[in-house]
Amino acid sequence: MTSPDTDTAVPRTTDPGPTLVLPAEADGCPFDPPSAYRQAADHAPVTRTELWDGSSCWLVTGHQEVRAVLADQRFSADGRTPGFPFLTPGRRELANRTPAFIRMDDPEHARLRRMLTTEFLVKRVEDLRPALQRIVDDTLDRMVAGGGPADLVTEFALPIPSLAICLLLGVPYEDHEHFQRQSSILLDITAAEEQVAGAQRELRSYLAALTADKRRAPTDDILSRLAVREDLTTDEAASTALLLLVAGHETTANMTALSTLALLRNPAQAARLRSGPAEAKVAVEELLRYLTIVQLGLPRAATEDLELGGTLIRKGDGLLCMLSTANRDESVFPGGSDLDLDRDARRHLAFGFGVHQCLGQPLARAELQIALRTLFTRLPDLRLAVDEDQLSYRTTMVVHGVHSLPVAW
Template sequence: MTTVEPIDAINYPAARGGCPFAPPPAYQEALEQRPVTPVSLWDGSRAWLVTRHEDVRSVMGDRRFSADARHPGFPFLSDGRRELAAQNPSFIRMDDPEHARFRRMLTGDFIIKRVEALRPEIQRIVDDFLDRMTAHHPPADLVAEFALPVPSLVICRLLGVPYQDHDYFQERSRILLHNHSTTEQVRQARDELALYVMELADRKEWEPDDRIISRLVARGDLTREQVATMSLLLLVAGHETTANMTALSTLALLRDPVQLARLREDPTLIKGAVEEMLRFLSIVQTGTVRVAVETAEIGGTTIEPGEGVVCMLSTANRDGAVFAAPDELDLGRDARRHVAFGFGVHQCLGQPLARLELQIALETLIRRLPELRLAVPVEELRFRTDTVVYGVEELPVAW
């Protein structure tokens, strides 16, 4: 258990406030008053909450802070998260050189040049789902009919996973990402998904293709369990994050007609607009966790070995020392210093793909549906406050 100064600790995770796009008020207060502050976790243990942009980057870029969940003192954010992170962990829960060895096996699939070559195919997928959504009279649920299926189909094609199985892996992905899933629920969902991928990998050995799972199998130096763990990381993260980011970005634009009109009038803003959306929304609402393996000083606070750290990406992305008027959505802003994808050697492997999907999905949606609007009052929307990835459960829209 972490030893901290005798001051009140913030209960983690903290409740969100009135603005659906802003970080919880307790985190924002910490950013302003005590940027490195103790938090109380689900099991009564404590960790350090790091809120400033500079300090978050320092922790994530410092090898004295480990991403390995096997280290004593690692700050698990729930009992279910402990089960997911500590048992047969993916490479994002490893440190170099182990982390780098597995990551290099996938890096080539997500370099910018390779991802950009997917633009025509992703555009066809976006147009196809938008055609289906608009083939019937409104309203429609943008989440179920557009935001979720687009990245799901894209990641299925990259991995070589049959898209007709999307209900199966989406339901289990939600269990894995929910803060209140029990150890038993997480174990069952993880084991079922792992078995699904291992059986798929077995078939790829006899019927190979040019997709990621097949290439991992063909290497010959990975066990079926390792192939499954690496593939599941891409499958779950590859659709959940982009789906929620697409829907929440659409909502943010519909709530800000000035910025929406600005993007409609000048579609060339889309790349910068996506960066600003990533900064403004910071949908990985639980932050990024590390544990100190050596003594280190962050923001004037000494953190000892065995003490956990929660890097709050959302407050780092609203740090006024880095971003002027940080609580305002400004699609003309240069937001490239945001940390929505993390920082350092563990930053998101799939970020080029996520950027491209968001650029295409949002630009196409705005261009093809100039009268797009919410079909219900915003007060009726249900937000995903109890999951790793923030978003809306449904987004009823009309056009």
């Protein structure tokens, strides 16, 4: 464990509890965080844990404490900061390559992020709703035309955000099998270092070539607007595009499929989605909270000695901020272990917090609201086409979800 800190004003937690080795194994209900994280959260909002390489790391589980870390830039998001925690050697490999701005601190982070902020404005995304509705309608038409049963993941949940981000970014959708395969490797924490490096190389060279094309012949899309900038290198543009492409389709796709499963299990709640667009907005916030698909914890490293929830964090200590347990924190969400689509869940941290909070969240919300409402309205008899115990879950992926979801209607 840790050495005593009698020389400091801030005491460490007196009883640090049992050492948990990360990542904890998934168990129990697929919608709940692994029980080891819930036990840690019950014990204290900040607990000492251990990583694969024997190094120690703070597990931050409380809502207030997760917000405090993510809002404070003295906790670095840069993988090169001493003490930065990596869940596996593959994750470390990823951070060693040219990172995107999600793994940078200000001012470099702000410089790159601000190049994108007008792309995802709330009103800009509102203007996109008719186009998103068309994508959802067409995708559902194709799935229904197949007669069923169908895998909701590959036929509905994945095509919708992939089509949307391809359209916005300016990436040809016909390349989707290629980039989806590579991005699954990037998000699989069990992938070996060589695999991760290979997938990243593939995607980066694909996007760098596309960036060069856009620079020669710009079109009306994000990648073109990045490509023609004189203050951005091709490498930086490709890194940014890679982040948007991966974040843009994996998260919404898995939220759509896992939400569908949660609603099939709670048919009375699905009615809430059908009642109207305003109700669908409230429902999606609760699904974001309850499912919290970014399941492995957001990594940070302390760049100075800091106090957090009564615990002293030393410069060079690593931390993992568990959005999933923060979103079940009883002091903020009473009865939070239950899905309640009437709940006002807007204080959830499913998109993170602080300067790195999801930039595409207006788009993600619009996609989820439209996709789920359309699905459950048009297919009121939607049901699982297999026994639930045959489903397999994405327990070793950065983004939680279900690998496939056979449905009938």
